[in-house]
Amino acid sequence: MSRFAEIAEEISGSELNRELIPSTLKKIRERLKTIFVRVEFSFILFLKKKSPVSQKEGSMNYNCKIVGELGEDNKLWNYFEVEVPTATLCPCSKEISDFGAHNQRANVVLRVKSSEYISLKEMIRVVEERASSDLFSILKRVDEKFMTEKMYENPKFVEDIVRDVTLWAKSDTRITDFIVKCKSFESIHNHNAYAIIINDEKNANN
Numbered sequence: 001m002s003r004f005a006e007i008a009e010e011i012s013g014s015e016l017n018r019e020l021i022p023s024t025l026k027k028i029r030e031r032l033k034t035i036f037v038r039v040e041f042s043f044i045l046f047l048k049k050k051s052p053v054s055q056k057e058g059s060m061n062y063n064c065k066i067v068g069e070l071g072e073d074n075k076l077w078n079y080f081e082v083e084v085p086t087a088t089l090c091p092c093s094k095e096i097s098d099f100g101a102h103n104q105r106a107n108v109v110l111r112v113k114s115s116e117y118i119s120l121k122e123m124i125r126v127v128e129e130r131a132s133s134d135l136f137s138i139l140k141r142v143d144e145k146f147m148t149e150k151m152y153e154n155p156k157f158v159e160d161i162v163r164d165v166t167l168w169a170k171s172d173t174r175i176t177d178f179i180v181k182c183k184s185f186e187s188i189h190n191h192n193a194y195a196i197i198i199n200d201e202k203n204a205n206n
Contacts, residue, residue, distance in 0.1 A: 003031045016041075018117035021068035022076055029070060041066045045082075045120060051136045051143040052150075058137030060085075064120050065111075081111040082123045086131035087147070088184050091155035103132065103151050106158065106184040110165055113177040113200060130164040132156045158182040158195035166197045 007027050014020055021039070029037045045062045067079035086106050094101035108127045112118060128134035132151040136143065156164075162180045169178040177200035184193040 004028075007031065016066075016120075021066065021078060021117070022070070025068050025070040025076070035072045037070045039068050045124075047121065047124070049134075049136055051139050053142040053146045054140040056138040056140060056143075060135065060137055062120075062124055066120075076115055078114050078117065079111060080114070080118050080120060080123060081109065082120055082127065084108045084110070084124050084127040085135050086128060086161070087133040087135060087151055088157060088161065089132040089151040089155045090157055091160070092157070093188075094152065094155050101152060101155065102186075102188045103148075104185050104187040105135070106131070106161070106182055108161060108165070109179070109181040110169075111179040111200070112169060112175045114174045115176070116174045118174060126168050127161075127165060130156070130161055130168070158184045158193045162195040162197050166199075169199070 007024065010027070011020065011024055024039055025037045028034075028039065042063075042065045045064045046059045047062065048057055049060050050057050062085075063083040065079075065081040067081075069077045069079075084107070086108055087103060088106045089101050089103040091101075108131070110123055110127055112123070132154050133147050139147070159182075161182045165180045166178070169175050169180065179196070179198050179200050181196045182194070186192055
């Protein structure tokens with residue numbers, strides 16, 4: 001067990017980049033004299049974001065996971081996962097109402113498999129750009145006005161977000177498999193709305 005702790009100490013404080021995962025896997029394989037190695041990093045990523053109008057800067061937090069696998073054939077597989085808080089506005093509510101439409105927060109989980117390194121920041125940006133609006137930790141009144149109107153002009157339900165993120169994943173040649181999930185915490189229903197698209201049968205239940 002001490003060998004795991006030693007490796008953890010060695011990489012403690014290291015920058016998260018394309019070299020960290022393969023180098024860590026190789027260290028584990030060499031020290032443990034094994035054929036197959038798997039390592040998992042779970043953490044909260046904090047990113048600075050400026051509000052859309054007032055430009056007030058605050059930190060947003062995203063739950064992230066990176067899994068690396070290295071087999072006997074030296075083939076490296078990476079699994080990158082981000083959980084992104086967003087906002088949705090119901091297209092149906094907008095269509096049937098004389099004015100207004102219900103909106104709510106939603107959580108989107110995007111997991112991709114690739115032999116290459118994919119930036120978590122890129123994945124977060126992909127999700128946020130496909131929601132009715134992304135979220136911010138600091139908002140002034142001018143920002144709230146901007147976001148409310150933006151969502152109204154960009155209605156998305158859970159299946160719309162999942163479908164749009166899937167189109168990105170399918171078009172990116174780096175990605176082998178993927179899972180996209182979206183849960184909307186409904187504001188006018190006594191239930192949540194949920195949608196999922198899976199292109200990864202092996203890891204569908206993980």
